Amino acid sequence: MTDMKILVVEDDPEAAAYMVKAFQESGHVADHAPDGLEGYALAREETYDVLVVDRMLPKLDGLSLIRSLREQKVETPVVILSALGQVDDRVKGLRAGGDDYLPKPYAFSELLARVEVLSRRRHAPAAEQTTYRVGDLELDRLAHSATRGGKEIALQPREFRLLEYLMKHAGQVVTRTMLLENVWDYHFDPQTNVIDVHVSRLRAKVDKGHAVQLIHTIRGAGYMIRDSAR
Amino acid sequence: MTALGKLVRATAFKLTLAYLVVFVVMAGCVLAYVTQSARELLLEQTRSTIAAETSGLAEQYRLGGVRRLVHVVERRTRLPGASLYLLTTFTGERLAGNVGELPAGVLDEQATRVIEYRRDDRHEDRQINGRALVQVYVLPGGFRLLVGRDLEEQERLRAVMWRAAGISLAFITILGCIGGWFITRRVLKRVEDISDTAQTIMGGDLAGRLPVTGAGDELDRLAMHLNAMLERIGELMNGLKEVSDNIAHDLKTPLTRLRNHAEEALRSSRTPDEYAAALGAVIEESDNLIKVFNALLMIARLEAGGEPQDSMAEFDAADVARSVVELYEPLAEDAGMTVSVDMPAHLPMYGSRELLGQALANLLDNAFKYAIPSDWAASSQPPALCISAARAGAGVEITVSDNGPGIPEDSRHHVVERFVRLEGSRSRPGFGLGLSLVSAVARLHGGRLRIEDNHPGLRAILELPGKGASA
Numbered sequence: 001m002t003d004m005k006i007l008v009v010e011d012d013p014e015a016a017a018y019m020v021k022a023f024q025e026s027g028h029v030a031d032h033a034p035d036g037l038e039g040y041a042l043a044r045e046e047t048y049d050v051l052v053v054d055r056m057l058p059k060l061d062g063l064s065l066i067r068s069l070r071e072q073k074v075e076t077p078v079v080i081l082s083a084l085g086q087v088d089d090r091v092k093g094l095r096a097g098g099d100d101y102l103p104k105p106y107a108f109s110e111l112l113a114r115v116e117v118l119s120r121r122r123h124a125p126a127a128e129q130t131t132y133r134v135g136d137l138e139l140d141r142l143a144h145s146a147t148r149g150g151k152e153i154a155l156q157p158r159e160f161r162l163l164e165y166l167m168k169h170a171g172q173v174v175t176r177t178m179l180l181e182n183v184w185d186y187h188f189d190p191q192t193n194v195i196d197v198h199v200s201r202l203r204a205k206v207d208k209g210h211a212v213q214l215i216h217t218i219r220g221a222g223y224m225i226r227d228s229a230r
Numbered sequence: 231m232t233a234l235g236k237l238v239r240a241t242a243f244k245l246t247l248a249y250l251v252v253f254v255v256m257a258g259c260v261l262a263y264v265t266q267s268a269r270e271l272l273l274e275q276t277r278s279t280i281a282a283e284t285s286g287l288a289e290q291y292r293l294g295g296v297r298r299l300v301h302v303v304e305r306r307t308r309l310p311g312a313s314l315y316l317l318t319t320f321t322g323e324r325l326a327g328n329v330g331e332l333p334a335g336v337l338d339e340q341a342t343r344v345i346e347y348r349r350d351d352r353h354e355d356r357q358i359n360g361r362a363l364v365q366v367y368v369l370p371g372g373f374r375l376l377v378g379r380d381l382e383e384q385e386r387l388r389a390v391m392w393r394a395a396g397i398s399l400a401f402i403t404i405l406g407c408i409g410g411w412f413i414t415r416r417v418l419k420r421v422e423d424i425s426d427t428a429q430t431i432m433g434g435d436l437a438g439r440l441p442v443t444g445a446g447d448e449l450d451r452l453a454m455h456l457n458a459m460l461e462r463i464g465e466l467m468n469g470l471k472e473v474s475d476n477i478a479h480d481l482k483t484p485l486t487r488l489r490n491h492a493e494e495a496l497r498s499s500r501t502p503d504e505y506a507a508a509l510g511a512v513i514e515e516s517d518n519l520i521k522v523f524n525a526l527l528m529i530a531r532l533e534a535g536g537e538p539q540d541s542m543a544e545f546d547a548a549d550v551a552r553s554v555v556e557l558y559e560p561l562a563e564d565a566g567m568t569v570s571v572d573m574p575a576h577l578p579m580y581g582s583r584e585l586l587g588q589a590l591a592n593l594l595d596n597a598f599k600y601a602i603p604s605d606w607a608a609s610s611q612p613p614a615l616c617i618s619a620a621r622a623g624a625g626v627e628i629t630v631s632d633n634g635p636g637i638p639e640d641s642r643h644h645v646v647e648r649f650v651r652l653e654g655s656r657s658r659p660g661f662g663l664g665l666s667l668v669s670a671v672a673r674l675h676g677g678r679l680r681i682e683d684n685h686p687g688l689r690a691i692l693e694l695p696g697k698g699a700s701a
Contacts, residue, residue, distance in 0.1 A: 188588040197560040
């Protein structure tokens with residue numbers, strides 16, 4: 001995915017400059033607003049793909065900013081950044097109208113992955129597809145079945161959901177925490193590499209015996225499913 | 231504050247004073263009542279004396295007419311301590327008696343009453359002003375006979391009684407004040423001792439203890455309880471110090487490593503790959519730091535009861551337990567550990583699903599870390615993990631048990647403390663915060679974490695009482 005337009009609302013100039021630069025280096029356009037009011041004004045005037053909003057902002061705090069935007073029917077997806085990072089703060093943030101929540105400090109790759117997923121959702125919000133296809137891998141959500149090259153792959157229910165999530169975001173980086181959040185619905189950080197073990201099992205079922213590997217490990221970020229032959 | 235000021239302000243003194251006032255008022259009431267009753271009794275006696283005398287004189291008149299009456303009156307007035315007499319004609323002309331002047335109209339009224347009068351004292355030839363109780367009797371033929379008793383003696387008695395009452399009240403007041411002063415000084419001294427010691431303790435001498443006299447009174451009991459409190463505070467302070475020492479150690483170690491990696495890269499890296507590897511190591515170390523920091527914050531917040539109502543809801547504990555087990559199952563399989571699950575289909579409870587999930591993940595994490603000996607293939611028993619959950623009263627109890635080396639009994643209560651890592655586990659990854667967090671989660675739900683022997687192995691029991699206890 002290229003050329004997203006992102007608004008970063010963050011009062012710390014250094015953190016903001018870092019984010020803007022990093023988004024630009026990833027091929028996106030990023031604007032910066034140093035406080036809540038300016039962020040609100042920019043978000044209403046311009047059309048952005050995703051807003052990245054710090055929770056604690058001068059003049060207008062992050063949650064109020066999001067609430068005001070939602071009242072004005074500005075439905076741009078929002079990633080909330082927060083130094084608080086407790087279970088309750090996440091609930092509050094999402095309740096205020098945020099779409100995703102990332103506790104500080106975060107890895108930029110994590111933020112980028114989430115922003116890209118949100119942006120994609122904004123541009124392809126159509127009714128969820130019933131089948132996903134990546135190369136010769138096919139997943140039928142209604143029949144709860146997956147086939148590769150026409151051959152049925154036997155999957156455990158959780159493996160099915162894991163593959164479903166990966167394929168839904170085919171071509172996008174999906175981080176380990178995103179998998180834990182969306183496939184298991186937990187927001188904590190397991191001490192051990194449990195997610196890696198699950199992915200490698202899935203990979204064994206999906207990719208083993210095939211010349212083309214579909215599930216890729218993105219170093220320092222997470223995983224991506226894509227048809228590398230194309 | 232001056233010594234006197236202290237004394238006057240002391241509770242004991244104020245109490246004594248209040249009691250003194252109450253007592254003096256009561257004593258005053260009693261004395262006034264006694265005096266009044268005595269006076270009324272005397273007056274009553276006088277009244278009956280007058281009545282008797284009047285009827286006696288009337289009898290004399292009936293027997294011998296006015297002449298005899300005059301004679302009897304004359305004779306009686308001469309007796310010492312005589313009553314008052316006055317006999318007049320119906321026109322008011324004086325016939326006999328020892329009463330000098332009378333207020334006008336006294337003779338026209340027959341009721342017994344107190345009047346002012348002037349007395350003729352023939353012996354000393356002078357007139358005395360006085361008050362008297364008199365009765366006027368109209369004799370047949372219009373003569374008026376006045377009989378009365380002087381009240382001087384009674385007035386004197388009354389004065390004596392009032393003086394006695396006043397003096398006793400004064401004595402009571404003075405004695406009460408002195409007693410109150412002594413009691414106050416005694417109590418004040420004890421309280422002063424206690425507050426002086428408290429001052430030195432506040433000044434930093436945490437080893438100081440309040441004096442206990444051994445009298446077993448309420449001040450002793452207070453001092454003993456305060457001492458117990460000081461003991462507890464001392465323990466907590468020590469615990470806190472230990473924790474901050476541990477925090478210092480466990481945060482400084484990764485910080486040092488972080489710095490070392492950066493320095494190393496600056497000093498000796500040549501190729502971009504070397505730089506990339508060094509930066510990767512730096513990021514990894516900082517991620518570790520962030521994890522420790524998050525865990526610490528979370529525990530602190532949970533212990534402050536800070537994870538509040540927004541994330542609390544009804545959820546199925548069995549569902550959470552199964553999903554966490556399922557999350558870790560592949561890991562267990564890879565490690566050669568068998569995992570068994572024993573729980574009912576549903577275990578609804580009220581609490582934080584997220585936190586319970588994290589607590590269970592920590593327990594499983596620990597089991598993988600510590601219950602699988604590196605040489606288990608050589609031992610006869612393959613590692614096994616059992617997760618069971620059951621309803622316990624209104625709440626839920628979840629047990630994670632393994633057959634690993636377990637934890638020696640004397641260290642079991644220790645492992646839930648922050649940063650405690652037992653001998654032999656320091657080399658393994660981790661920060662020593664896992665069980666602290668589990669314990670904090672249990673407490674947030676009104677329960678606790680129990681660690682027991684599984685013969686062999688370790689059994690961690692998460693007690694999560696129902697709604698009532700967590701509210």
